Amino acid sequence: MKRLLLAGLALLSACAPAATGAGGASSSAIRAAFDTAGVAWVQGGRAYVAFAPAFAPLNVRVPTPAADAGWWRGTPYAALPDAALLISLAGEPRVRPAGRVVRLSNTRAYREDGSAVTYDGSVTTGVVGGPDRVVTSGDGLDYALLGGRLVRVSDGVRLDSVPKPQLVITTREATTANVPTVVTPDGTYRLTGDALERADATGVVRARVPHGPGVVGVSGPYIVTVSEDGRVRAFTADLSPVR
Numbered sequence: 001m002k003r004l005l006l007a008g009l010a011l012l013s014a015c016a017p018a019a020t021g022a023g024g025a026s027s028s029a030i031r032a033a034f035d036t037a038g039v040a041w042v043q044g045g046r047a048y049v050a051f052a053p054a055f056a057p058l059n060v061r062v063p064t065p066a067a068d069a070g071w072w073r074g075t076p077y078a079a080l081p082d083a084a085l086l087i088s089l090a091g092e093p094r095v096r097p098a099g100r101v102v103r104l105s106n107t108r109a110y111r112e113d114g115s116a117v118t119y120d121g122s123v124t125t126g127v128v129g130g131p132d133r134v135v136t137s138g139d140g141l142d143y144a145l146l147g148g149r150l151v152r153v154s155d156g157v158r159l160d161s162v163p164k165p166q167l168v169i170t171t172r173e174a175t176t177a178n179v180p181t182v183v184t185p186d187g188t189y190r191l192t193g194d195a196l197e198r199a200d201a202t203g204v205v206r207a208r209v210p211h212g213p214g215v216v217g218v219s220g221p222y223i224v225t226v227s228e229d230g231r232v233r234a235f236t237a238d239l240s241p242v243r
Contacts, residue, residue, distance in 0.1 A: 032226050033070045033104065034182075034217030039224050039232065040069035040076035040089055041215070047078040048230070049089045052219050055232045055243050060089045070104025072119040079104050081112065086119065096121050103144075106136035114146070116153075127153055133167040135174050143167065143174035150176055169217070180215045182223075186237040189223050191216050196225060198239050207239040 032041035038051035045065030050057045064082040069089070071077070076089040079101040086096040086109055098117050101109040108116045108124050116126030131144035134153075142153035145167050150160035152173065164176040170183035181190040187206065188199045196211040214227040222234040222242060234242040 030215050030226055030228065031068045032215045032217060033068075033076070033106070034219050034224060035071035035074065035076070035106075036220045037071070037074045038076070038219055039217065039226060040071060040078070041226055042066040042069050042078060043228075043230070047089055049076045050226075050232045051090075052222065053234075053242075055219075055222075055224065055234050057230055057232050058090075062087065067102045068104045070109070071106055077104060077109075077119065079109060103131050103134045105134045105142045107142055110134055110144075125153060127151060127156070135167050135169050137169050137174040138171040139173055141173065145176070150174070182217050184218055184223075184237070189216050191225065196223075196235070196239065198223075198237075209235070209239050209241070 030041050030043045032039055038049060040049045047060045047062045047066040048057050049060060062078055062080060064080045066078040067081050068079045069076060075091050077086050078089055079086060081100040081102050084097060084099050086098045086101060088094040098109050099111045102112050103110040108118050110116045110126055110131055112130045114127040114129045114131060116124050118124050127144050127146050129147055131146050133145040134142060136142050144151050144153055145163060149158050150163040151158055160176055164178045166177045166180055168175045168177045168181045168183060171185060179190050179192055181188060190197050191211060191214055193213055195208050197205050198207040199205050211225060212227055214225050216225045225233045236242060
């Protein structure tokens, strides 16, 4: 264990943030996590973070490909399965031996086999089999898309018999959607592929701005998006641009 920790610290020493644009990743698939402090994401094995309120993207160098990003107590983390580590992307350097972690929520890290550990390294409840996506929803519980099923992690209850491909954070339990979506008390925000839309509780679209493919989430009072080219944009609840 001591040798692994020393190796992890050596790896982390090479992970200083670089104030560069987030473009140029080899894959368009984005895995992002949002927090009041900002947004962290991985794309093409690279790790990025953008802190509120400026939301200026930083490319954080990681020694092995990153599989997912998450936040814990205001600090962004990346999962490095090849190194079997969780590492912080900003603030005080933190390295956690965690096994081959591939998915992160706001409460825990999930390994390839679905077993899980907390961010301080304690064993905790996981799922059976590797999850495709995981989130901590508005009720504080974890939810996973697992082999075509939407599952609540705490008790393994299946919630959606025909889930859609996107896992959606709401003010209560998580749900699924066909496009990147987040639900807040102010409405439902979704990226359709050519626009960012805000719909009210009845489903009527109340605001719409041009926007390409990407991901969407909430950071404090802002609706925040990350585009496939690495651009980060922030909006008010009515979709007035902030950045």
